[in-house]
Amino acid sequence: MIAEIVQHLLTNYYETTAMVLFGIGFTSLLMHRNIIKKIIGFNLMDSAIYLFLASQGYIQGRLAPVVTSGTDASLYVNPIPTGLVLTGIVVSVSVTAFLLALTCRLYDRYHTLDIDEITNIARKEQD
Amino acid sequence: MELVQNFPFLTIVLSLTCGVFCAVLKAKGARRLCLIWLTAAFVMSLLTLLYTLRTGDYYVYMMGKWSAPWGNEIRVGILEALLATVFSGVMILSLLGGMEHIFQDCPSQKINLYFTMASLLMSSLFALIYTNDLFTAYVFVEINTIASCALVMLKYSGKTLVATTRYLVMSLLGSGLFLLGIVTLYSITGQLLMEPIAAEVQRIWAEGTYSLPLTVIIGLFSVGLAVKSALFPFHSWLPEAHGSATSSSSAILSGLVLKGYIIVLIKIFYRIFGLQIIMTEKVSNFLFVFGIVAMIFGSLGALRQKDVKRLLAYSSVAQVGYIYVGIGLNSRAGMLAAIVQIVAHAITKPMLFISAGGFMEVSGGSKAMPDITGAGKRDPLGGIAFSVGALSTVGIPFFAGFIMKLQLTSAAVESSTPRMVIALIAIALSTLLNALYYIPTLYNIFTNRQDDKFQDVKAHYRWEYVLAVVTFIALNLSFGSFSQHVVGAINDGLAMFGM
Numbered sequence: 001m002i003a004e005i006v007q008h009l010l011t012n013y014y015e016t017t018a019m020v021l022f023g024i025g026f027t028s029l030l031m032h033r034n035i036i037k038k039i040i041g042f043n044l045m046d047s048a049i050y051l052f053l054a055s056q057g058y059i060q061g062r063l064a065p066v067v068t069s070g071t072d073a074s075l076y077v078n079p080i081p082t083g084l085v086l087t088g089i090v091v092s093v094s095v096t097a098f099l100l101a102l103t104c105r106l107y108d109r110y111h112t113l114d115i116d117e118i119t120n121i122a123r124k125e126q127d
Numbered sequence: 128m129e130l131v132q133n134f135p136f137l138t139i140v141l142s143l144t145c146g147v148f149c150a151v152l153k154a155k156g157a158r159r160l161c162l163i164w165l166t167a168a169f170v171m172s173l174l175t176l177l178y179t180l181r182t183g184d185y186y187v188y189m190m191g192k193w194s195a196p197w198g199n200e201i202r203v204g205i206l207e208a209l210l211a212t213v214f215s216g217v218m219i220l221s222l223l224g225g226m227e228h229i230f231q232d233c234p235s236q237k238i239n240l241y242f243t244m245a246s247l248l249m250s251s252l253f254a255l256i257y258t259n260d261l262f263t264a265y266v267f268v269e270i271n272t273i274a275s276c277a278l279v280m281l282k283y284s285g286k287t288l289v290a291t292t293r294y295l296v297m298s299l300l301g302s303g304l305f306l307l308g309i310v311t312l313y314s315i316t317g318q319l320l321m322e323p324i325a326a327e328v329q330r331i332w333a334e335g336t337y338s339l340p341l342t343v344i345i346g347l348f349s350v351g352l353a354v355k356s357a358l359f360p361f362h363s364w365l366p367e368a369h370g371s372a373t374s375s376s377s378a379i380l381s382g383l384v385l386k387g388y389i390i391v392l393i394k395i396f397y398r399i400f401g402l403q404i405i406m407t408e409k410v411s412n413f414l415f416v417f418g419i420v421a422m423i424f425g426s427l428g429a430l431r432q433k434d435v436k437r438l439l440a441y442s443s444v445a446q447v448g449y450i451y452v453g454i455g456l457n458s459r460a461g462m463l464a465a466i467v468q469i470v471a472h473a474i475t476k477p478m479l480f481i482s483a484g485g486f487m488e489v490s491g492g493s494k495a496m497p498d499i500t501g502a503g504k505r506d507p508l509g510g511i512a513f514s515v516g517a518l519s520t521v522g523i524p525f526f527a528g529f530i531m532k533l534q535l536t537s538a539a540v541e542s543s544t545p546r547m548v549i550a551l552i553a554i555a556l557s558t559l560l561n562a563l564y565y566i567p568t569l570y571n572i573f574t575n576r577q578d579d580k581f582q583d584v585k586a587h588y589r590w591e592y593v594l595a596v597v598t599f600i601a602l603n604l605s606f607g608s609f610s611q612h613v614v615g616a617i618n619d620g621l622a623m624f625g626m
Binding site: 022025026029030035038042045046049052053056080081084087088091094095098099102105106109110115118119121122125 | 262265266269272273276277280285286288289291292293295296299300303304306307310311313314319
């Protein structure tokens with residue numbers, strides 16, 4: 001049973017890696033007190049998903065679906081996963097930019113990157 | 128194809144375009160453009176609603192005329208058109224009602240960006256309501272997240288910055304899980320449009336392969352969207368974000384943004400997996416239990432608040448609980464109650480936040496309970512609106528909230544015995560708690576002050592505020608009195624949803 005599970009995990013090593021990375025990213029986004037580390041965690045989490053998607057779309061020996069005359073269509077891979085990765089990257093870039101801008105503002109105001117410390121200071125100050 | 132059929136697509140795309148133009152205009156110009164466009168979008172949604180009511184059927188709009196497995200689609204039925212109409216109407220009224228505060232609270236050179244974000248938010252809400260494609264839903268979920276965080280952040284203070292950071296981090300955790308769900312579902316079905324996925328899921332389900340991945344996927348979707356819509360254990364970000372933002376932002380976030388995610392969840396549950404699978408996987412039990420807990424604990428949280436906007440924010444946690452209880456009842460009547468609650472809360476909570484904004488204005492900008500004592504006398508119109516909203520939330524007949532509680536109770540009575548008992552007790556308890564925190568607040572805003580602080584303050588009524596508040600009151604009362612039409616339309620809409 002366990003040997004079988006390990007065998008499956010090793011066969012689909014891309015997916016396994018992606019899930020491990022997702023877990024690491026998710027926990028750092030949730031747990032870390034430092035905002036920059038949170039942002040790194042977020043990027044790790046999203047990249048893990050892109051790795052998962054890209055590995056779904058990759059078939060060894062097949063070609064990128066660029067139409068040229070004389071190529072057999074059955075040699076092409078499905079272009080959609082790659083397209084989704086690109087769209088996803090655009091989304092995570094904009095979210096990262098937003099987070100970094102927010103971090104700049106927080107740092108300007110509180111001179112620290114520790115979210116717990118910032119929350120404590122903010123709680124004491126008046127509106 | 129008739130002209131009307133293009134309107135849903137146009138509302139999405141032109142809202143995005145309007146946002147782009149607002150970014151390069153000056154504050155006044157951006158305000159004018161945004162309001163004109165939102166009114167146009169409201170009219171278009173209304174025409175779409177009338178069209179779907181007339182034809183009595185839904186239609187699928189294909190982007191660039193590419194058909195099912197290749198193209199991207201939006202799907203328009205009575206339910207979608209109704210929600211779009213309500214949401215765009217509430218959006219306009221929320222912006223109008225808090226217009227003065229937007230101009231006071233935001234840095235003067237950045238006011239146009241407020242309208243940019245409002246347009247983007249509207250566009251994403253339209254897209255979430257209409258879309259038939261999971262990945263499009265993900266992209267617009269992220270646009271929704273960024274726009275709503277920016278709406279909180281544009282009131283420049285330490286509290287809003289911290290609130291935005293916490294809100295954004297929680298939202299990103301939610302959308303990470305949601306994206307993982309989509310990707311995993313794609314990897315086992317190979318489809319992104321809802322109907323083909325549904326067909327594949329039914330096939331996989333019948334064969335019995337991949338049953339564990341399906342459970343995990345349903346779990347990922349539920350947890351991801353529950354975090355984003357502030358279902359009970361994940362609600363910690365909400366009171367801070369909704370309580371500290373400017374009054375329009377609070378109104379929009381509480382009234383509309385939370386609902387956008389819930390609509391996506393409802394679509395995923397009922398258009399992709401179907402009642403049967405959801406019931407067998409027991410996900411609805413979890414949502415039911417957390418909804419019940421949210422109803423009680425949201426209200427208990429509200430009882431402890433010394434700040435009127437935080438009180439309203441905690442009340443939203445409880446109200447979201449009602450929606451999830453409706454979904455968790457796992458019956459058609461429960462869904463009907465959930466959608467009625469989405470509409471009822473969308474027209475009630477913004478009214479409460481807008482009138483709370485009015486109280487702050489006549490209380491030296493403070494939202495603490497001792498300061499707003501007597502605010503209902505200094506701002507009578509806001510006082511009336513707050514009373515209507517509070518009575519509606521408590522569930523007094525002839526107000527919108529009563530209709531929701533009626534629907535939810537009758538749905539609960541129809542369901543199996545243990546659920547019925549739990550739901551009925553929770554509804555009774557939550558109603559009691561609602562009364563316990565709204566009635567003292569009402570008493571507080573209508574009593575005379577002991578000191579002479581704010582004695583000479585009188586509300587200056589601007590037409591925007593008056594229009595917004597009067598329309599909200601009229602909407603609430605008419606929904607409460609003539610609910611059978613709206614409930615009937617929602618019922619027809621659910622039938623088109625394939626239920």
